[in-house]
Amino acid sequence: MADQVRAGGRGPYPLQGRVAVVSGGSSGIGAATVTRLAEAGASVWIGYNLGQDRAAALAAKLPGTGHRALHLPMRDTAGIVAAAATVASVHGHVDILVNSAATTRAIPHGDLDALDDAIFDEILLTNVRGPFATIRAFRKLLAESGDAVIVNISSLSATTGMGSSIAYCASKAALDTMGLSLARVLGPDIRVVGVAPAAVATDFVPGRGRDAVEKQAASTPLRTVTEADDVALAVMAAIVNLRQTTGSTLVVDGGRHL
Numbered sequence: 001m002a003d004q005v006r007a008g009g010r011g012p013y014p015l016q017g018r019v020a021v022v023s024g025g026s027s028g029i030g031a032a033t034v035t036r037l038a039e040a041g042a043s044v045w046i047g048y049n050l051g052q053d054r055a056a057a058l059a060a061k062l063p064g065t066g067h068r069a070l071h072l073p074m075r076d077t078a079g080i081v082a083a084a085a086t087v088a089s090v091h092g093h094v095d096i097l098v099n100s101a102a103t104t105r106a107i108p109h110g111d112l113d114a115l116d117d118a119i120f121d122e123i124l125l126t127n128v129r130g131p132f133a134t135i136r137a138f139r140k141l142l143a144e145s146g147d148a149v150i151v152n153i154s155s156l157s158a159t160t161g162m163g164s165s166i167a168y169c170a171s172k173a174a175l176d177t178m179g180l181s182l183a184r185v186l187g188p189d190i191r192v193v194g195v196a197p198a199a200v201a202t203d204f205v206p207g208r209g210r211d212a213v214e215k216q217a218a219s220t221p222l223r224t225v226t227e228a229d230d231v232a233l234a235v236m237a238a239i240v241n242l243r244q245t246t247g248s249t250l251v252v253d254g255g256r257h258l
């Protein structure tokens with residue numbers, strides 16, 4: 001039994017030469033994470049759905065080499081499988097998978113009729129089945145790494161039930177719970193960590209401007225707007241330093257939950 005146990009104390013996770021895939025990588029938190037990973041020496045596949053031009057432009061301006069745009073559509077499993085095959089044809093393994101892609105609608109929670117089945121399905125498919133299908137498609141490549149990490153971008157709304165729509169809150173709770181199950185079965189070669197921000201200054205919520213994010217920040221203990229890069233730094237912490245963490249979700253909200 002003892003010979004099946006690995007020694008810890010390995011120090012920070014080295015990023016130089018690592019292969020990373022980031023869904024929703026062309027904008028917001030995904031793009032900030034892509035940039036941090038590239039600056040640290042990783043080669044990054046920038047997942048996109050509609051943002052092909054944005055992804056290509058980001059790949060072209062990143063430091064280092066081997067960065068590419070990758071069509072990674074959350075609601076099209078065949079497309080996700082094709083993306084994994086594309087990465088496999090170049091690298092044969094993946095060290096880091098960041099699931100940042102997601103969608104939402106701004107729907108008042110009391111207006112149950114406005115949250116119809118089509119919107120509910122779209123949010124759940126994109127935010128839950130999509131990341132699961134991505135992990136399933138990339139599992140073999142991640143296992144080939146021997147020391148891989150998956151970071152799921154969740155949300156404080158998973159635990160508070162407050163957020164842009166009821167379906168969105170439910171989708172992030174499902175993502176977190178899925179992370180618990182996956183962390184159990186994917187170890188020891190793959191860690192699974194969640195990062196849960198709240199009210200980040202991106203264009204994620206339709207109709208929500210920076211003024212609304214600033215107003216929300218004003219009522220938090222840190223009274224500081226959470227920028228996309230603040231979340232990217234938390235993702236980096238999970239990848240680089242939280243080597244003994246799996247099946248946990250880190251809250252990155254300026255203390256908004258208090």
Ligand SMILES: NC(=O)c1ccc[n+]([C@@H]2O[C@H](COP(=O)([O-])OP(=O)(O)OC[C@H]3O[C@@H](n4cnc5c(N)ncnc54)[C@H](OP(=O)(O)O)[C@@H]3O)[C@@H](O)[C@H]2O)c1
Pocket residue numbers: 023024025026027028029030047048049050051052072073074075099100101102103126153154155156196197198199200201202203204205228
């Ligand atoms: N901003 C916040 O206040 C906040 C708070 C808590 C959690 N989060 C989470 O943070 C993550 C990133 O959001 P963000 O704030 O960075 O907003 P964002 O800039 O709007 O990023 C969302 C990304 O998701 C991608 N996406 C949407 N639908 C997709 C689909 N069907 N298939 C593949 N990709 C799809 C988009 O890609 P394309 O543009 O290529 O279509 C886009 O790059 C999300 O998981 C979100 O739930 C955000």
